[in-house]
Amino acid sequence: MITDQRKRVISNIAEGLAQHHYKGNATNLLAILSSEGIPVYRDDYEDAFEGMLYFSEGTFSLHVNNRTNVANSKRERFTLAHEIGHYSIDEHRLGLKYGKLKPHGSRLTLSGRDPLELEADYFASCLLMPAKKFQTHAAKRKRFSLEAIQDLSESFQVSVVPTVIRFSEVGTHEIFAVFSRNNTVEWYAKSNDFPDWPFQFKVHGTLPPTTVAGEFYRKTDAKYTGVEKVSPQDWFYPFKDDSRADRQMYEQCYYSDSYGYTISLVWFD
Numbered sequence: 342m343i344t345d346q347r348k349r350v351i352s353n354i355a356e357g358l359a360q361h362h363y364k365g366n367a368t369n370l371l372a373i374l375s376s377e378g379i380p381v382y383r384d385d386y387e388d389a390f391e392g393m394l395y396f397s398e399g400t401f402s403l404h405v406n407n408r409t410n411v412a413n414s415k416r417e418r419f420t421l422a423h424e425i426g427h428y429s430i431d432e433h434r435l436g437l438k439y440g441k442l443k444p445h446g447s448r449l450t451l452s453g454r455d456p457l458e459l460e461a462d463y464f465a466s467c468l469l470m471p472a473k474k475f476q477t478h479a480a481k482r483k484r485f486s487l488e489a490i491q492d493l494s495e496s497f498q499v500s501v502v503p504t505v506i507r508f509s510e511v512g513t514h515e516i517f518a519v520f521s522r523n524n525t526v527e528w529y530a531k532s533n534d535f536p537d538w539p540f541q542f543k544v545h546g547t548l549p550p551t552t553v554a555g556e557f558y559r560k561t562d563a564k565y566t567g568v569e570k571v572s573p574q575d576w577f578y579p580f581k582d583d584s585r586a587d588r589q590m591y592e593q594c595y596y597s598d599s600y601g602y603t604i605s606l607v608w609f610d
């Protein structure tokens with residue numbers, strides 16, 4: 342967890358950089374690195390790390406593992422943005438410079454991260470998706486659906502997962518998103534104004550069986566890609582007399598065949 346105050350500090354640095362280096366909605370990361378005089382080396386580092394910021398003989402350099410990060414792909418952009426975070430956040434840069442922090446390879450995992458990694462990921466999401474720009478683009482669409490996320494993902498050149506997380510933080514529609522693999526919930530993201538109802542699932546437990554994602558894992562031929570009507574009771578235990586539960590709830594799934602995960606997007610009208 343990062344405190345709100347710390348988030349403000351980090352997003353101010355990231356969004357300040359993004360303001361000066363962009364093309365359309367996409368932040369120009371290579372321009373930021375070159376303006377800071379940080380060379381980027383792409384090489385095959387086997388499965389050691391995604392990216393690493395390294396300080397040696399008075400200079401920083403950035404190393405990207407091209408085994409997993411195709412040059413200029415969305416995944417590489419997130420890796421670069423994360424490492425720019427380690428450079429731009431004072432405590433990270435000074436720690437690396439004065440040897441208080443060991444150079445560390447960053448990886449793509451979303452649970453059980455140490456605070457520095459969480460801060461660098463948060464920095465990356467602010468750098469790649471500055472809040473106002475993100476909201477302006479999202480507001481062009483009247484109705485929410487997976488298409489809105491995919492459109493943002495293309496426009497800002499960021500993968501679907503960080504786009505969903507960013508949308509849950511600063512998006513233009515309240516959403517609830519559940520990330521699952523093998524019928525097991527790995528984590529979820531929720532907008533602040535989405536109802537705080539208890540869940541019909543536990544993190545690391547199985548998905549509720551009647552949800553779209555739950556059916557996908559339990560049945561064959563149940564890979565529904567469209568917007569499906571679900572009941573709030575499929576996912577939650579809505580509070581009694583909470584009229585928000587009377588609204589129509591929708592679920593739409595994003596299936597990543599190559600990485601073997603599913604994201605359920607859940608929202609109301």
Ligand SMILES: [Zn+2]
Nearest residue numbers: 446447458461
């Ligand atoms: Zn890192």
